[in-house]
Amino acid sequence: MTAPAEDRVPLGMIHGRFQPFHLGHREYLHLALDRSEELIVGITNPDPWQIAEEAASSHRHREDANPFTFFERLRMVRAVLLDDGIPLERVYIIPFPVNLPERWDSYVPDGAVHFVRVFSEWEQTKVDRLREHGYRAEILTPGIEKEIEATEVRRRLAAGGDWRALVPPGTARVIEVIEAQRAAAGAR
DSSP states (O other): OOOOOGGOOOEEEEEEEOOOOHHHHHHHHHHHTTTEEEEEEEESSSSSGGGOOBBBBBTTSSSSOOOHHHHHHHHHHHHHHHHHTGGGGGEEEOOOOOOOGGGGTTSSSTTTTEEEEOOOOHHHHHHHHHHHTTTTTEEESOOOOOOOOOOHHHHHHHTTTOOOGGGGGHHHHHHHHHHEEEEHHHHH
8 A cells, every 4th residue: 555645755775784675674665665755774783893772772883783784684675675566766775874874874865754553662763864964754654563673583593593584585485595605615
């Protein structure tokens, strides 16, 4: 369901670590796309050497919480977009250094509306930080409970559990390729 034209913005933006890109992230993407003519998908923590600990989120900075590279996550998002028939010319996938607000102007065009789903103190911190730096931030689906945690997807991946039920098919295909490449590299 697409929002009425008067409720749509020319350029929206979502952001997340997408470690990995799961079904909840897919819903978030579609909600923002419904509100935007074009959408920027900002992949946070793009550079492992610039990941900072955040008081509002105790795990975001840990190595085990960031197993996929920026490019691997970009591939996941792109695979989901293609599977869902979303024209790639409507979506830009970029790195977004969420913990470096002094650099945001280099990544985010003027007038972009940041759509955020608030499930915890961390997401509210992002909204507050965006607004403090002069960006327009709108909360999507306020009050909704988070149904899928990337932490659970990663736990199931590590344990050999049923992680595929928590991710879109495009993400599953990309992860399977990544795992095969990592296994082949480890066998050398």
